[in-house]
Amino acid sequence: MSLIVQKYGGTSVGSVERIQHVADRVIGYRRQGHDVVVVVSAMSGETDRLLGLAREIRPDADGRELDVLLSTGEQVTIALLAMALESKGCPARSFTGAQVHIRTDSAHNKARIQEIDGARVRRDLADGRVVVVAGFQGVDEMGNITTLGRGGSDTTAVALAAALNADECQIFTDVDGVYTTDPRVVPNARRLERITFEEMLEMASLGSKVLQIRAVEFAGKYNVPLRVLSSFEEGGEGTLITLEEGDMEQALISGIAFNQNEAQLTVEGVPDQPGVAHRILGAVADANIEVDMIVQNVGADATTDFTFTVHRNDFDKAMRIVGERARELGAREVKGDPRIVKISIVGVGMRSHAGIASRMFSALAAEGINIRMISTSEIKISVVVDEKYLELGVRALHDAFGLEHAPQEAS
Amino acid sequence: MSLIVQKYGGTSVGSVERIQHVADRVIGYRRQGHDVVVVVSAMSGETDRLLGLAREIRPDADGRELDVLLSTGEQVTIALLAMALESKGCPARSFTGAQVHIRTDSAHNKARIQEIDGARVRRDLADGRVVVVAGFQGVDEMGNITTLGRGGSDTTAVALAAALNADECQIFTDVDGVYTTDPRVVPNARRLERITFEEMLEMASLGSKVLQIRAVEFAGKYNVPLRVLSSFEEGGEGTLITLEEGDMEQALISGIAFNQNEAQLTVEGVPDQPGVAHRILGAVADANIEVDMIVQNVGADATTDFTFTVHRNDFDKAMRIVGERARELGAREVKGDPRIVKISIVGVGMRSHAGIASRMFSALAAEGINIRMISTSEIKISVVVDEKYLELGVRALHDAFGLEHAPQEAS
Known part of the structure; x- marks a missing residue:
């Protein structure tokens, strides 16, 4: 029992x-x-x-x-x-x-x-x-x-x-499980039998909408086996989310997540001093706005450009807050764009395989999609592109990594 | 403040x-x-x-x-x-x-x-x-x-x-206060400025519907001045319900309450032994059915007739329970009638005045209304009559006690 x-x-x-x-x-x-x-x-x-x-x-x-x-x-x-x-x-x-x-x-x-x-x-x-x-x-x-x-x-x-x-x-x-990507965007998206907490975390946080991110965090932290099932179909197995195990199917990439609800803010010409990132993002966090991607580039002079993304609903509020802070800091300008999307490839398999990033970028380039931001972690690579490229980009990546087929034996 | x-x-x-x-x-x-x-x-x-x-x-x-x-x-x-x-x-x-x-x-x-x-x-x-x-x-x-x-x-x-x-x-x-009776039945019913807890308790328990009975009990017990007011009209005084005071208006009768939701049960020919009332009513109480009036008459032989009233919604359930008990007790028969009403006159003034009961009974008799049960307390007299006599009875009593006029100085 x-x-x-x-x-x-x-x-x-x-x-x-x-x-x-x-x-x-x-x-x-x-x-x-x-x-x-x-x-x-x-x-x-x-x-x-x-x-x-x-x-x-x-x-x-x-x-x-x-x-x-x-x-x-x-x-x-x-x-x-x-x-x-x-x-x-x-x-x-x-x-x-x-x-x-x-x-x-x-x-x-x-x-x-x-x-x-x-x-x-x-x-x-x-x-x-x-x-x-x-x-x-x-x-x-x-x-x-x-x-x-x-x-x-x-x-x-x-x-x-x-x-x-x-x-x-x-x-x-x-839905009857977690898919390699949203089947509404890629019709031959495939249901995954298993996925790791880490992968699911990246999928969920990036907008897969099947599970709430905090739920996956909790499940991973306390190692609670988590199964996503359809409440309308009987007898399905759904997708089991567990710790990574030796005999798990070893795909390079498990799935492609995307997030249509992001907006981008860039503070240009911020004096390049310690504590600047904190002073900008601290004010945003104090307003209970969650920040997703953060990228900082050092500029030509003694200033830096600072870019981050927030939920699109928080865009106006964030622009207001960041505008004030930017003035205080003597930054040159604050730019924002709420019409962007983030696309991510996710998979524990990429840890041990080189060349995943270049395969991703070349697939996007082949479709003429310009990449605006890049951010990587151990098991995911995310890019921000213009909103209009969402479907095209996701389909190109689903094809490039052969996700419509179940993975072969562990390589 | x-x-x-x-x-x-x-x-x-x-x-x-x-x-x-x-x-x-x-x-x-x-x-x-x-x-x-x-x-x-x-x-x-x-x-x-x-x-x-x-x-x-x-x-x-x-x-x-x-x-x-x-x-x-x-x-x-x-x-x-x-x-x-x-x-x-x-x-x-x-x-x-x-x-x-x-x-x-x-x-x-x-x-x-x-x-x-x-x-x-x-x-x-x-x-x-x-x-x-x-x-x-x-x-x-x-x-x-x-x-x-x-x-x-x-x-x-x-x-x-x-x-x-x-x-x-x-x-x-x-409603904008407590009335001498339901104005839908007696159009010249009058709003009371004050009424005692005791009177209100009898009015409420007898179906005045303005206030819940337990609320009035609580208010009386803890001496909380209680005011009934209209939530739609501004500036009204409503009716204040308080402890009896020396200078309160001294009507003989403050109001006439009635209850259309009663049903009557009679157990005929119950062996006249100690504990019989308890055995019948105990079973009813155990089923969470509230009993209102109780009247017992000693019969001609060694048996007694036992009559009580319950809420009409509980009638069928009560008949079933009492039927079982009556068989166990060897009673002759159980009769029931859900088409009765109770009419009560209420007033602290009746404590000190004789003749109130006879004035009530004669007013009803003058209209040809047959009284089926009578029950009295310190400040109220209740009668049970056929449902069809409800309006006629209430109007006759409202007239007989002159309730359309505010009372004179304390007599």
Whole structure:
């Protein structure tokens, strides 16, 4: 007998009928002898409905009260799912984030989980119940309700799996696994059977949208095997995300991620002094804006150019903040472009193989795509290009690395 | 400066526009120098929407999970009202029942408040905030969410007022006060300026629907001055409910209450032995059915007839339970009638005046209305009559006691 934590997203619980269907699936796993903890999101559309009410009252609604409001979405789902399970003869009990002590920091609307007390959940599992937990929400030290930000239910599931030492954390979603790239862009994209946490982290952070990045971080940190599955198709294997193992399929590149929601800011002619990067990015971070890529080039004189990317929604705010700082620092100019995209190739295989970067750049050059920024890590290479080259670039790279075919035996 | 606890019901917060209006009123009281705690219900229609979802899953939905579901209704309202106050420049903070430790017993769907810890509320009041609390809900010793049953928001408001030692508890509703009887039945019914807790208790318990009975009990027990006001008309005085004072207006009868939702059960030919009443009513009480009137007549032989009334919704269930018990006890027969109503005259003045009962019975007799049951207390006399006589009976009594005119000086 094993312990499984399952997470069903908003679409999977989008109607009473679908909630009944989720209850049937959960009961199926129980019949196989598993203990099951279920984490659910708000019914699809509910979060937007609540946000709509809030925006009617104050267009810039945020902070503490927004969390009090939005957290009701998941609370409705946990109650309905627990009722559905009970009505089918399966003992169940629902819990809000506060009730299972999902302790977070106090950063409303984007809180981070700090601690979970699994005792209450374990007690109910031991009593033979399915435990249904509200995703996306927690409670801070003062007892204020917090939310983890959109997609936070994945993080709740993984954090619970880690706290309970679960055997597997299963994320049910509207896709049947992780693909080599977005099938809407590349029709012959292929579902991966396995992928490492590190690769998934790069895929997720770069916009694969299947899993929330923090969930993968958590899973990697606590080594929780994570499986992405379709909530609509039965019997699929999905994609298993685990630690790298010797006998894993050894592709050079596992997948191609891209991010359409980036915007680029460049501060030109910054005096090249210690602490400059911190003074620019510190102000951005203080405004709770996340920075993605950072590239710095030394200029011809005693100044430097400093470029970074942020989420496109934060572009205007970031331009304002950076504009102020640039004046203080005596920088020459701040330029911005919200019409860029980032494309990345990801794979643990590239660690041991030279020439991956040049194969990538030549494939893009062959299509006449100009590269604006480059950034690399151990297992990924990212380029920023004009928005209009997104599809062309992704397809060219998918072909160049032969991703439509399953990899051969480990080389 | 005084501390006021205000309660706004579902209709008063039924839309974003109305919530804005409530915020304006609250701010008006603040400008007069009062500290304000606001208790709100779910937006009108929301509780029914949630119940509808629950019933789609299980038609007999009740218990723990229903409370988890329904409590989201008030949680939405507190967040929206706090946002509305803040957007108008008034510092505010919302709290669920659990967050302000409204400790109840564990009787889901009809829990009773046992204790309130006012510390958190006092702290925020001291910081200059309006405190917005979700009505209708609490939390039991184990941390499970409970609800107080429909209308429970009134009780929350009064209990909070008592815990905070507030100067007045104001219940905003869709009527502008307590009337001598239902104006839909008697068009010249008159608004009362004052009424005692005891009278209000009898009026409420007998179906006046303006206030929840437990709220009045609480208010009386802790001597919290309670005022019923219209949430739509500004400037009204409403009706103040207080302890009896020497100089209060001394009507013989303050009002006429009636209850259309009663059903009558009679167990005929019960062996006249000690413990019989307990064995019948104990089983009914164990099924959480509330019993209202109880009348027992000794029969001709060694048996007795035992009659009581319950809420009409509980009639079928009560008939089943009482049927079983009656067989065990060797009773002759169980008869039931769900088509009865109860009419009561209420007034502290009747304590010191004889002849009230006979004036009541003669007024009914003059209209040819047959009385099926009679029950009396210190300050009320109730009769059960056929449903069809409801309007006729109430009007006859309103006339007989001259209730359309304000009372003269104390006699």
